[in-house]
Amino acid sequence: MESNTTCLEVKQLELWYGNFQALRDISMAVPHNRITAIIGPSGCGKSSLLRCFNRMNDLIPGARVKGEVLFDGRNIYAADVDPTEVRYRIGMVFQKPNPFPKSVFENVAFGPRVNGITDNLAEVVEHALHRAALWDEVKDRLHKSAMELSGGQQQRLCIARALALEPEVILMDEPCSALDPVATLKIEDLMRNLAEEYTIIIVTHNMQQAARVSDMAAFMMMEEDRAGVLVEHGPTSQLFTNPKDKRTEDYITGRFG
């Protein structure tokens, strides 16, 4: 297992949406096979930063990026990089479970199919559902609509859908905010298991969740002009017991935000 090596490295990253600067001078390294949590008050740019990791911001009109995001040493914003290729290798799971209105099977098979994988599709789907800890719950209803699953199951299905593409990194944007506590804990357990094979970056509003689940934590906040900056980034155990920056301390002890 690669552990202390850098998977993603952000260097002096700046992001604008039109004239509005959303991120300013962000530099941080994300280690392989670790869960990195990004926390901070609403509007601080956490999700914007997360979307920079797989060029999702490219899809927003007027979005511009300066600086670099190195993925295994290569800048994903370089001219010759295909953003679709990046998104295969760096998958994403969103806040609200968003299964396609298709069967459980087709949801997971969708990505591989689009990529022209048609052999052993059943095996690929089963494997992804196993890794998303959903197989036992859906193995008898693979061809029923995914919309019939519970919220927590739908979210694990979305994780399975991302896993079916064999990504190296999984980005999670508030993956549990629409789930009840039990479904949340299941996703958290799943994340810990997945971290053995994948690098995970999670954006969460829930500080307790960040503390429970992550190895590394990054704290962001907005400056006067509302641009998001990275205040502090370090091991979770340190950030939540003895943060270095007064602003981190004030935020995580609930003195503002």
Added chain:
Amino acid sequence: MEMRTTFHKKLREIQDDILAVGSMVGKAILRSIEALKNRDLELARQIIADDQKINGKRFEIEEKCIELIATQQPMASDLRIIIAILNITTEIERIGDYAVGIARIVIMIGDEPPLKPLIDIPRMAEQTVDMLHHSLDALIKRDAEAAKKIATEDDLIDHLYDQVFRELLTFMAEDPKTITRATRLMWTAHNLERAADRVTNICERVVFIVTGKMEEIGASKY
């Protein structure tokens, strides 16, 4: 607007409890020396009985800390304060046990005539209780510098302890008939020396609250 008013209100209550139990323990130490000086067996028995109140108060503080962790999920310095208070409460309660230890010695001595007028032992007791009160002041004020300074005052206790030891040794060497009485006074001084060490532990926890670092300060020679 102050955020997390519930948390801070409960934390203040716990701190008030700590000061209260600290004051009970300080009094117990001073009263145990009073009992020793005056051969007051009634007072000694009272100190032993009162220790139950100190123990009860300690458990009460622990329960409040556990409840605060469970319901408020404190982080960073808030978390360090609660954890430190759990440790400090234990230290204070143990100091109370040393007062009980001295009270038991008083009962053992009974109405034996005094070996000598007590000078250094009461000074040790006063110094220890002073240190205790100052360490709790430093806790409330989150004053790491004050805490470190108090911990160095433990040297004075060690010095007095040496002095008591040498003096009692002289008595025993000159007249073996004094050995029993002198040994009991040695035990008393030993209880006080231990109590002062507990105060330096409290000081270490205060430093931890402020800096987040666990470090031993002013290691005692005993």
